[in-house]
Amino acid sequence: MGKKGHLTVIAGPMFAGKTSKLITLYRVFTKNGFKVLCFKAEGAEVKNRRGKTNSHDERNLPVIFIENKKPQPILNIVKKENPDKTLIDSVQFFPDSPTKKVVFKLLEQGVDVVLNGLLYDYNRKYFRLMHELFDLADERMELFAICERCGARAKYTERISGGTKRLEATTKAKYIAVCGRHHRIFKGNK
Ligand SMILES: [Zn+2]
Numbered sequence: 001m002g003k004k005g006h007l008t009v010i011a012g013p014m015f016a017g018k019t020s021k022l023i024t025l026y027r028v029f030t031k032n033g034f035k036v037l038c039f040k041a042e043g044a045e046v047k048n049r050r051g052k053t054n055s056h057d058e059r060n061l062p063v064i065f066i067e068n069k070k071p072q073p074i075l076n077i078v079k080k081e082n083p084d085k086t087l088i089d090s091v092q093f094f095p096d097s098p099t100k101k102v103v104f105k106l107l108e109q110g111v112d113v114v115l116n117g118l119l120y121d122y123n124r125k126y127f128r129l130m131h132e133l134f135d136l137a138d139e140r141m142e143l144f145a146i147c148e149r150c151g152a153r154a155k156y157t158e159r160i161s162g163g164t165k166r167l168e169a170t171t172k173a174k175y176i177a178v179c180g181r182h183h184r185i186f187k188g189n190k
Contacts, residue, residue, distance in 0.1 A: 009117075015177045039074050061089065086114075092127040
């Protein structure tokens, strides 16, 4: 049996710098000679295409887009390319139990996994996958944003326009970061 991989989980609301943190780690890892692959969930048409994702502060990260309903191709790609580290951006867009299996498999194979995601949806309900992975992580980082209503540390994401689906891309909905005192639950556009 080889060495198990190390799981790092970065949690926080939107605008807390979660993607930025992944980009920083990506740069440090690659500079130090590690081979790194990054994955991100996208719609069904992506076919494991390579591209880039942007952080809110306009830096970018090279990623492989994976169909959001099926995280399993991550295992095939990792097997083929044999990276030292696997990064996953916005893990809450992937389904709970298949994604957990993928992460555990990577760790069993000795691949380090660093992933980020939202702990809470806009209703302040836990994303189960992120909540469980956060609990199981070898290393946890909780990042905070700034409340747009009072300037305090913001732990939650509030939807201020768009539909009421649990996961809605920023192209269809608008969000702000807020603290617990100022969080309101969006009821949909009238
Ligand atoms: Zn506040």
